[in-house]
Amino acid sequence: DGGITQSPKYLFRKEGQNVTLSCEQNLNHDAMYWYRQDPGQGLRLIYYSQIVNDFQKGDIAEGYSVSREKKESFPLTVTSAQKNPTAFYLCASRYSGKAYNEQFFGPGTRLTVL
Amino acid sequence: AQTVTQSQPEMSVQEAETVTLSCTYDTSESNYYLFWYKQPPSRQMILVIRQEAYKQQNATENRFSVNFQKAAKSFSLKISDSQLGDTAMYFCAFIVQGAQKLVFGQGTRLTINP
Numbered sequence: 497d498g499g500i501t502q503s504p505k506y507l508f509r510k511e512g513q514n515v516t517l518s519c520e521q522n523l524n525h526d527a528m529y530w531y532r533q534d535p536g537q538g539l540r541l542i543y544y545s546q547i548v549n550d551f552q553k554g555d556i557a558e559g560y561s562v563s564r565e566k567k568e569s570f571p572l573t574v575t576s577a578q579k580n581p582t583a584f585y586l587c588a589s590r591y592s593g594k595a596y597n598e599q600f601f602g603p604g605t606r607l608t609v610l
Numbered sequence: 611a612q613t614v615t616q617s618q619p620e621m622s623v624q625e626a627e628t629v630t631l632s633c634t635y636d637t638s639e640s641n642y643y644l645f646w647y648k649q650p651p652s653r654q655m656i657l658v659i660r661q662e663a664y665k666q667q668n669a670t671e672n673r674f675s676v677n678f679q680k681a682a683k684s685f686s687l688k689i690s691d692s693q694l695g696d697t698a699m700y701f702c703a704f705i706v707q708g709a710q711k712l713v714f715g716q717g718t719r720l721t722i723n724p
Contacts, residue, residue: 527710538701538716546710554711584653592710596643596662599712601655 498523500602502587507607509574509581517572517605519587527592528570529599532556533584542585545570546592574607582609612637614702614715622721623692630677631687631718633702641707644678644685649717650698658700661685689720697722 500521509515519528527546531539541554545564559578564570570589574581584606588599614635623629635644646658661669661678668676673693677686685704689696702715 529711536719539714541711544711552710586655588655596660598645598657598660599655604653 500587500589500600502585502602502605504605505603507605509607509609511609512576514573514575515607517574517585517587517607519570519572519602520568521570521587521589521600521602522568523589523591523600524567525589525591525600526567527590528564529588529590530554530560530562530570530572531586531588533586533604539586542572580609581607583607612704612706612713614704614713616700616702616715616718618718619716620719620721622723624723625692625694627692628688628690629692629720631689631700631702631720633685633687633715635683635685635702635704635713635715637683637704637706639706642704643707644676645703645705645712646674646676646685646687647701647703647714648696648698649701650695655701659687692722694722694724696720 503518529544530542540556542560543562545551561573586604587602590599591597642663644661648656648658659671673690675688699717701717703712705712
C-alpha cells in the first residue's frame with residue numbers, strides 16, 4: 497500500500513537532547529513537508545523540500561533541521577535550541593507537478609519533553 | 611500576504627443536521643486551488659474536498675459540498691446529514707498556481723452530538 501509513515505508514534509526527550517523524527521513515503525512524491533501542531537491549533541510549517549538535497553525554511557524553522565538525501569525520506573531533527581518542542585509533528589508529501597494535487601499526511605509523532 | 615481565516619473556532623450540532631463551516635482567504639492571485647481537510651480524534655489528516663478556482667461549479671463529494679464565492683474570497687464547507695464520524699477539526703487551505711506550499715487556516719473544531 498502506498499502511503500506515508502512516521503516513526504515513532506510517541507517520543508520522549510530530555511531537555512538538551514537532539515531527537516530525530518522519521519518520515520518515509522512510497523508515493524513517489526517529489527515534495528515533502530514538516531508541520532508542527534500545538535493543542536487546539538492549526539498547522540505551522542517548519543521545513544519543506546521540493547527535490548533531493550534541497551529544502552527551504554518554513555515559518556518556524558528555528559531549532560529544527562532537516563535533510564533530504566533520498567526522495568522517499570525527509571527526517572526532522574529537533575535540536576536543543578528549540579525551546580518549546582513539545583508538540584504534535586506531521587509530515588506530508590505531494591506531487592508538485594499539478595497545483596491541484598493535495599498533500600497526503602502521515603499519522604504524526606507526538607514529542608514530549610520531560 | 612496570503613492568509614486563510616476560519617472565523618468559527620468551535621461548532622456543535624446534532625446528528626443528522628446540516629452544518630456550514632466558514633472560510634475566507636486572501637490572495638492577489640487569480641489561479642489557485644482550495645481544499646478542506648478533516649482531522650478526526652485519531653489526528654490523521656484526510657482530504658475532504660477540493661475546488662479549482664477557475665471552476666464556477668461548486669465541488670461536491672457525497673454529503674460534503676462547498677459554496678465557493680471567488681469575488682468574496684469565500685470557501686465554505688457544508689456537511690449534510692451529519693454523522694458522529696464527522697466529529698473532527700476541519701482545516702481550510704489553498705495553494706496558488708506555481709507555489710510550493712499550502713496556506714492553512716487555524717481550523718474549526720466540529721462536534722456532532724447524538
